[in-house]
Amino acid sequence: MQVDRFLGSTLAILLLFIGKGLVARVEPLRRYRISEALAGGMLYVATLRALAQSWLFEAASPCEIQSSS
Secondary structure, three states: OOOOHHHHHHHHHHHHHHHHHHHHHOHHHHHOOOOHHHHHHHHHHHHHHHHHHOOOOOOOOHHHHHHHO
């Protein structure tokens, strides 16, 4: 899957705002000073992983992506 710059930038900004909300609501994230970008990115990865595990979404591993190039 390839993402153009506009979509990638939009997704990054959206994840930053989601991370800001997450850090504002979850006290351990604030206590350990987890950045908003990291929190949003980890939530994104966890969501994709859960979808891949439930077979609702098929994700290629980095090895598969590299070998197909």
